[in-house]
Amino acid sequence: MPLFQSLPGFREFPPEALARRNHIFRLWRQAALTFGFVEYDAPVVESLELYKAKSGEEIEQQLFSFTDKGGREVALRPEMTPTVCRMVGAKAGSLKRPIKWFSIAEFYRYERAQKGRERAFFQFNADLFGEAGVEADIELIALLVQCLTAFGLTERDFFVRLSDRDLWCYYLEALGLDEPRVRVLLTAIDKHEKLGDGAFQVFTDAFGPLDPALKGKVLAFLQIKSLEQLAATLAPVGGGKLMGRLADWRRLLDGLAAMGLARFVEVDLGVVRGLAYYTGFVFEAFDRQGELRAIAGGGRYNHLVAKLGGPDLPAVGFAIGDVTMGLLLEARGLIPALVQAADVYTVLGGEEERKAAFGDIQALRAAGYRVEYPLRPLAFGKQFKAALESGARLALIYGGDELARGVVKLRDLAGRSERDLPRDQVLAAVRDTLAGG
RNA sequence: GCGACCGUAGCUCAGUCGGUUAGAGCACCAGAUUGUGGAUCUGGGUGUCGCGGGUUCGAUCCCCGUCGGUCGCCCCA
Structure with a gap:
């Protein structure tokens, strides 16, 4: 038995494993570069406050955090978004728009390891700042698809579920819900796929029984699978904000279709993503077999840069994790033999x-x-x-x-x-x- | 943080109803082999049976604890 072992959730990369990892990174990097994104890197250790400011106090539970010798409360980065928002925010005035940045970096979360999840893992992060229009969302979703198809994955292997937090908010407002109720109901909707009807308990606990008619409309909204169904559902409701979002949906899906990517994208309003800071389109990539956790996730976060002290910069971004990605590639036999041969x-x-x-x-x-x-x-x-x-x-x-x-x-x-x-x-x-x- | 299952060689595993010195295949190392090919043959076990304690004449085996792994719950940025 070895005297020392690596810590739980921390992987070692002997040459063969590192070759596999580098192969994945190489294709991600190549994809990002062809889309005109430029690569950056950032500190591994950040102020604990940076993450609390973005995600709230509870986040500390999930962080590798400690007090450094200067008495600073710090944490190993659990994600890139706050850091890149700070970096871009600080230089925003001098950066040519649109700002298209990507990184491949290691992250650390103090959680119990399980399938597809480690305590240390790598993510490809791509973010586009300074463009509020759906063209930015198209660019990111197209890059996400490219980052997966580059390995030989096809629409039979994965798909991107597309949803919209703003749309949900506007719709629920139109149905007469106030902001606190909207927020809690979104939490329920996020959990509905896993918990079924029980998901609405959080709403009932907070505000009393959910009106059956309202619940029916929410469930019907979750069933929507196409733009046509969405348009038909929203038409009787009307309203400028909802119609505006519907127009955005049309432009987004038209754009993706024109790129030949429609087969990868599905309308699925069941995706909400827990994060309160998402402001518009949100999306997650999953394997078609439904055997793995999410491969990638992202969306629009138009106010986060400002919240972290920068200018009010619209932004959209996503991240792909290396663990689930590796599992999927292995399951599909898409990891080539990476031999290092002498000449x-x-x-x-x-x-x-x-x-x-x-x-x-x-x-x-x-x-x-x-x-x-x-x-x-x-x-x-x-x-x-x-x-x-x-x-x-x-x-x-x-x-x-x-x-x-x-x-x-x-x-x-x-x-x-x-x-x-x-x-x-x-x-x-x-x-x-x-x-x- | 919680639960279930698992832990024997580098890997995949066998084994012992509790009994001498713990095994196999693959891998690895050496030799046959000082002028030409992945073969073959020979030799080598490389091990704290995860760790600690308990029960026992005796524990790799049974019991407790612990650490680690896997899977799930919570969480999922």
Whole structure:
């Protein structure tokens, strides 16, 4: 038994696992860059107040927080949104709009680990600031889709559930509910999928029995699956705010359809997201099988930058977690074999030959080729096995016979063919052979 | 924070109705093998049976606790 183990919920990444992680990061990064997002990074430790200001006092329960040696109350970051809002808020005056930033970073939450959830995990975060129109929402949802399809996932593997907090608020207001009742009812709606009718208990507890007619309308709203149904439901209600939102929905869905992404997106007003700061469209990506927790989530948060001390900047963003993403890719067989192969393996006849080879090895490496050779004297047979296991395409053979003739043997390991090279042509020959196919 | 299940080698697991020195496959290491291929053969166990305590003549096995894992609840930014 090891004397020390990693802490609960903290994963280790031995080379194979790190290769997988880097593969995921590489495709996320590539997707973001093609959408014109620029990468940033930020501190891992922040003031505890930053998170309390955004999420309330209870959040401390879920944080790795402590008092530093200067007496400051601090926390390991549990998410990127407050930080990026602060960063963008501070520089907003000098940043060209729209502001499109992304990051890939590790986060920490003091929670019990379970399937798809660890205490330390990575997230891809993308946020767009300074654009209030649905064009920004389209951009983010399209990027989210790209971040998943880049791996070979299709509409049969995942979908994006699209909802709208503003729409809910305006609708419930139109049905005669005041703001406190709207807020509590939204909490119930958020839990309805899991708890069913029991979800409304929180409302009953706070305000007494829910009017059956009202409840019926809420349940009917949750059933809406298309823009047409939404329009039909809202038409009799009317009102400028609701009609405005309906127009936004139309533009959003039209835009996504024009991008060819309609097949990934479903109208689903059951998604509310617990966060009070969301102000408009909200969305979450799920696997089609319904076996995993959310793959990604995001939405519009138009007032958070101001709340954290910056200018009033409209914003929309989302995050993808690496844990659920990894589970999904694994389940679909979409994690490729990520082998780290050498370019050249150098077979050494003996100590004299080793010295003779070192100059070439160094030159090849300086030229960017991955070159391996046995660190200890090894029989030729073993060296050829090692050459194969290294994945190298070429072997350079430094034997006594060859050196006596002023040559080195270049072996194509796959083709099993060999030829002699004059000593001074090793680098050029390797370059030509590897470049040639 | 709560609950259920689980914990034997690097991995997957066997095992002991409580009994000598804890096993297999894979992986790994060495040799056969000092001039050519993933093979084969030989050898190597690499282990605090998670940890601590209890019961017992004797515990990897039974009991309690604890730590860790998995899954779920709470929460989910």
